[in-house]
Amino acid sequence: DIQMTQSPSSVSASIGDRVTITCRASQGISSWLAWYQQKPGKAPKLLIYAASSLQSGVPSRFSGSGSGTNFSLTISSLQAEDLATYYCQQANNFPLTFGQGTKVEIK
Amino acid sequence: QVQLLESGPGLVKPAGTLSLTCAVSGGSISGGNWWSWVRQSPGKGLEWIGEINHSGSTSYNPSLKSRVTISIDNSKNQFSLRLSSVSAADTAIYYCARKVVVANWFDPWGQGTLVTVSS
Numbered sequence: 326d327i328q329m330t331q332s333p334s335s336v337s338a339s340i341g342d343r344v345t346i347t348c349r350a351s352q353g354i355s356s357w358l359a360w361y362q363q364k365p366g367k368a369p370k371l372l373i374y375a376a377s378s379l380q381s382g383v384p385s386r387f388s389g390s391g392s393g394t395n396f397s398l399t400i401s402s403l404q405a406e407d408l409a410t411y412y413c414q415q416a417n418n419f420p421l422t423f424g425q426g427t428k429v430e431i432k
Numbered sequence: 433q434v435q436l437l438e439s440g441p442g443l444v445k446p447a448g449t450l451s452l453t454c455a456v457s458g459g460s461i462s463g464g465n466w467w468s469w470v471r472q473s474p475g476k477g478l479e480w481i482g483e484i485n486h487s488g489s490t491s492y493n494p495s496l497k498s499r500v501t502i503s504i505d506n507s508k509n510q511f512s513l514r515l516s517s518v519s520a521a522d523t524a525i526y527y528c529a530r531k532v533v534v535a536n537w538f539d540p541w542g543q544g545t546l547v548t549v550s551s
Binding site for chain 2: 353357359361367368369370371374375412414416417419420422423424425426428
């Protein structure tokens with residue numbers, strides 16, 4: 326199985342700050358990576374697919390980059406509604422696997 | 433837009449069988465998508481369980497394959513999960529989700545249903 330490792334496990338930032346989360350795959354996955362946002366008590370929601378494509382309706386302050394084994398999700402200007410846990414998921418090999426999550430908190 | 437809704441017992445006894453159904457509305461289950469089950473537990477995070485397409489072809493996570501069956505009912509626009517020989521380690525929130533056409537990411541997801549394994 327491909328292991329997905331996210332860092333940090335949690336981050337606390339102020340409104341307006343730039344926040345970057347990284348995700349590393351245990352083997353190359355090209356651009357077959359998705360990012361999800363999970364708000365407390367809710368199901369995950371697709372934010373980014375194909376490593377850098379923004380899902381329809383997702384604010385432009387979210388962006389993704391990377392390929393191969395190293396990926397990142399950036400929130401350019403943190404908003405209060407971005408309080409959530411973010412997960413990466415590799416879409417290259419079965420079984421499909423997820424990172425352990427990064428919790429974003431507001432200072 | 434497509435919406436998914438899970439249903440089934442919230443409590444299952446150890447060694448029993450967990451059975452859940454996902455009802456799909458706002459679109460046909462008989463299109464080109466694959467339909468998946470994903471679970472979330474504090475200990476193991478998000479775990480892909482398996483998937484099915486409209487013709488009944490399936491793919492399962494090898495870690496669960498011996499205990500999992502996913503089936504589809506095109507006439508009712510729903511698909512189902514059965515997980516046998518459950519233990520406390522199977523306690524989790526179970527989500528159904530649509531896998532997008534020709535890619536392996538999930539959108540949308542159902543709201544999820546908590547299943548607890550306990551006597």
